[in-house]
Amino acid sequence: MVTDGEQSGERNRGAVRGGGRWPTVRGTHAAPARATSRDVARAAGVSQATVSLVMGDKWRGRVSEARAEAVRSAARELGYRRNLAARDLRLGRTRTVLLVVPALTNEFFARVYAGAARVAGEQGVGVLLYPSPEGIGPARDPFASARAALDGVIASSMAVDSLAALRAGGLPVVMLDSDPRSAEAAATVNPDIADGMRQVAAHLLSLGHRRFAHLAADVDSWTFRVRARALAEALRDVPDARVVRTEPAALHVDAGRAAAERVLSAPGARPTALVCDDDMLAAGACKAARRLGLRVPDDVSVTGFADLSLATAVDPELTTVRLPAEAVGEAGMRALAAVLDGRPDGAAELPVSLVARDSSGPAARGA
Amino acid sequence: MVTDGEQSGERNRGAVRGGGRWPTVRGTHAAPARATSRDVARAAGVSQATVSLVMGDKWRGRVSEARAEAVRSAARELGYRRNLAARDLRLGRTRTVLLVVPALTNEFFARVYAGAARVAGEQGVGVLLYPSPEGIGPARDPFASARAALDGVIASSMAVDSLAALRAGGLPVVMLDSDPRSAEAAATVNPDIADGMRQVAAHLLSLGHRRFAHLAADVDSWTFRVRARALAEALRDVPDARVVRTEPAALHVDAGRAAAERVLSAPGARPTALVCDDDMLAAGACKAARRLGLRVPDDVSVTGFADLSLATAVDPELTTVRLPAEAVGEAGMRALAAVLDGRPDGAAELPVSLVARDSSGPAARGA
DNA sequence: CAGGGTCGGTTTTACGTATAACGTTGACGC
DNA sequence: GCGTCAACGTTATACGTAAAACCGACCCTG
Numbered sequence: 001m002v003t004d005g006e007q008s009g010e011r012n013r014g015a016v017r018g019g020g021r022w023p024t025v026r027g028t029h030a031a032p033a034r035a036t037s038r039d040v041a042r043a044a045g046v047s048q049a050t051v052s053l054v055m056g057d058k059w060r061g062r063v064s065e066a067r068a069e070a071v072r073s074a075a076r077e078l079g080y081r082r083n084l085a086a087r088d089l090r091l092g093r094t095r096t097v098l099l100v101v102p103a104l105t106n107e108f109f110a111r112v113y114a115g116a117a118r119v120a121g122e123q124g125v126g127v128l129l130y131p132s133p134e135g136i137g138p139a140r141d142p143f144a145s146a147r148a149a150l151d152g153v154i155a156s157s158m159a160v161d162s163l164a165a166l167r168a169g170g171l172p173v174v175m176l177d178s179d180p181r182s183a184e185a186a187a188t189v190n191p192d193i194a195d196g197m198r199q200v201a202a203h204l205l206s207l208g209h210r211r212f213a214h215l216a217a218d219v220d221s222w223t224f225r226v227r228a229r230a231l232a233e234a235l236r237d238v239p240d241a242r243v244v245r246t247e248p249a250a251l252h253v254d255a256g257r258a259a260a261e262r263v264l265s266a267p268g269a270r271p272t273a274l275v276c277d278d279d280m281l282a283a284g285a286c287k288a289a290r291r292l293g294l295r296v297p298d299d300v301s302v303t304g305f306a307d308l309s310l311a312t313a314v315d316p317e318l319t320t321v322r323l324p325a326e327a328v329g330e331a332g333m334r335a336l337a338a339v340l341d342g343r344p345d346g347a348a349e350l351p352v353s354l355v356a357r358d359s360s361g362p363a364a365r366g367a
Numbered sequence: 368m369v370t371d372g373e374q375s376g377e378r379n380r381g382a383v384r385g386g387g388r389w390p391t392v393r394g395t396h397a398a399p400a401r402a403t404s405r406d407v408a409r410a411a412g413v414s415q416a417t418v419s420l421v422m423g424d425k426w427r428g429r430v431s432e433a434r435a436e437a438v439r440s441a442a443r444e445l446g447y448r449r450n451l452a453a454r455d456l457r458l459g460r461t462r463t464v465l466l467v468v469p470a471l472t473n474e475f476f477a478r479v480y481a482g483a484a485r486v487a488g489e490q491g492v493g494v495l496l497y498p499s500p501e502g503i504g505p506a507r508d509p510f511a512s513a514r515a516a517l518d519g520v521i522a523s524s525m526a527v528d529s530l531a532a533l534r535a536g537g538l539p540v541v542m543l544d545s546d547p548r549s550a551e552a553a554a555t556v557n558p559d560i561a562d563g564m565r566q567v568a569a570h571l572l573s574l575g576h577r578r579f580a581h582l583a584a585d586v587d588s589w590t591f592r593v594r595a596r597a598l599a600e601a602l603r604d605v606p607d608a609r610v611v612r613t614e615p616a617a618l619h620v621d622a623g624r625a626a627a628e629r630v631l632s633a634p635g636a637r638p639t640a641l642v643c644d645d646d647m648l649a650a651g652a653c654k655a656a657r658r659l660g661l662r663v664p665d666d667v668s669v670t671g672f673a674d675l676s677l678a679t680a681v682d683p684e685l686t687t688v689r690l691p692a693e694a695v696g697e698a699g700m701r702a703l704a705a706v707l708d709g710r711p712d713g714a715a716e717l718p719v720s721l722v723a724r725d726s727s728g729p730a731a732r733g734a
Numbered sequence: 735c736a737g738g739g740t741c742g743g744t745t746t747t748a749c750g751t752a753t754a755a756c757g758t759t760g761a762c763g764c
Numbered sequence: 765g766c767g768t769c770a771a772c773g774t775t776a777t778a779c780g781t782a783a784a785a786c787c788g789a790c791c792c793t794g
Contacts, residue, residue, distance in 0.1 A: 036750055047774050052752055062772065085461070086750035088452035089779050105676065110477045253680040283680045290682055309472065313620040313650045313677055315657055403780055414744050419782055429742065453780035456749050 035078040044074035095125045100155035107308045115329025154332045174336045177223040180347035187335040187345035194230040196321035199354040201234035208363035213263045213271035218248030256284025272363045279304035297361030316358035402445035411441035462492045467522035474675045482696025521699045541703045544590040547714035554702040554712040561597040563688035566721040568601035575730035580638035585615030623651025639730045646671035664728030683725035
């Protein structure tokens, strides 16, 4: 039934190739010599095409259960794994997506990446990173570092100001932290930022705070605009609540410290609560308070955003909003996979939660 | 000279394929329809093989300068880029390496990754990450998440206790932060940890410190063993210098705080300087000091290791040893590339430098 | 002038997979 | 008993590249 001996010459050649192709490093270096679908076919007594069908899970009405099982067990026996290069070549795809984030050294994005990479690993796709060398800010040429072909793009709105360059490549794009109504993206994934800020406001209001300062980040992106708007809306209905907005500060501890020093030493009634756009700014605000001889939270409360590890490294530990960074990455990757499969995906919104720690407390009486 | 019309049917089929293969997402979606080496060959009036030679930069004595230039300009004209899937298939390689690090959320490793990814990008290779889900600690099955074929591995000694599992795959391995004399790795890349610790010791000695505590990390890996040894050796020749070693603490701020509290409140003469294995431990030590009513650096000096962004986020800012994390990643990637090219690479040692900030100061007199 | 080398290319082939196109075998209705 | 159809597989082919094998022409050398 199965022609057997005729192909042995071909196999021998394969062995020779294996020996020559792998340079012997440091003396010993075994050639992997992986099994191909043809090897599996031979072992299972079927044709190569059948193996492809079974391994690709496309055999529903085309291969009998018995043969399918034979193929699977032969594959297991030989340790067969599909050659991804050959598969990609045949399918004309890349199994590679580009993740555009401002900076990996920002823990939030490192965690977004970790989440995306985990899902990508499950799906057998690779994640290329566009490492913006300059930190937070628009990436000039997202393709500069990724000359390789791509299947799709996941981008943070903090790294790209316009999708024009990305769309020019004709690639589907999933946006993170961006306006869900943006029609440019194939899908969007956002933590529920507005809700987070509402929780912060409710927390501080319940502690008796009425004079707020909003320590804003200087990044012009959806996620920060939402913070500002949500805070303003949450305080609108409280009769005696007031909020001043500092001039925007760069996303660094030191910029946060400088901005906080200014607002805390400004003339007039001092705010009793500093609502910061990010944990790094909040850490800076705590430093500022200490330098001015103020105690946190006795004299002034401080809240952050993100819940980075930094939040518990500083003293006092920060009250902050925990953003599901890993989940953002995971959802982004899944959304892109869906789009690539032709299933259009909509806008996902992920829940967030307030973590109350030591940097917030009751408002000082009559201060 | 070049047969021209005969192949047009083939090309037409290609166009049809392009239309069918790319699912139309959200209405408009242009098919990329990339140029192949054969298209370039036709445009330049040469054979496909010649294009391959020229693009692969292997034409030194095999193709005339005139033709090579013709090929290059035709390629530029058509926007030709090599199809990596086809290339990989032909060469039997993967252009993918695995980076095994304890955790991306550890800023040090995020920076190592960033460096490696940058070099990898230049070389057109992808970097797969083994994301150890449990934080610092040995990775059980480095291949579990990376079922794809690999060309090589870069691993931190903090993530793998033994190379056995990696070597079993028959892959070349570059080790980071590991014993350079280890014969198992094809190459090693290390920051000059010993020198860093010597600089710390010299700095503190010059400030008059004589009673030291070494706040050690509980990770059993080369990089931490070297810290301990180098500190001991640096103090050996100083007559009245004494160093106590705390029981090892996990690499977290909180563990550092707990260990520091113990050593600072132990009976007997209190150490005037806390030498910590990592910035996170140092941050914890500062918290501990404050809780015990001690001032840093007036009552006790604290030093860290790594120079993470955390070092300047806490108050006071940490005196620490700056480790060239990005450079470690870059060197690791280059070393692996060298090994893969058959050029064996040795042990690289990268310079480090002490950054003196506010957490270290003159030893308290007679304390 | 024969024999060999070198230069500058081309032809051909194989990498391993997915899938369109094409048999083969029976069962079944009429 | 014959056409039809479905179920089950197989054959053949193309994806785009790299490189081995081949080949003509020209040059040198004895």
